[in-house]
Amino acid sequence: MPLVTIKIIEGRTKEQKRGMAKDVTEAIVKNIGCPETAVTIDIIEMKPENVSQAGKLFSDNPPR
Template structure:
């Protein structure tokens, strides 16, 4: 039973998340032939204040980009 875990910074619409789930589900089914009912996908959305890259949070990076 495949389990796919996806972590994203928050900010996508429900429709975007649903489209992602559908595409990933199809890719898993196509690529390894897993029965559709057995495919599990978990999407975690992380607040941009809780995601850091290079010592800067995504929230800080976005704020800096708006200033420029």
């Protein structure tokens, strides 16, 4: 702990995930003062038909 879950729309590259994991970990360590090794992140990739905002699926009505 800290345990971080990040839900994003699917389709990001491994390079993007690598950078995000590194930078989010640093952002938490900087502010919380925990050791870097304590930070676990999991990324949940969502299909656009499995997310809605304002009652509309992203696959029908993609956010801009």
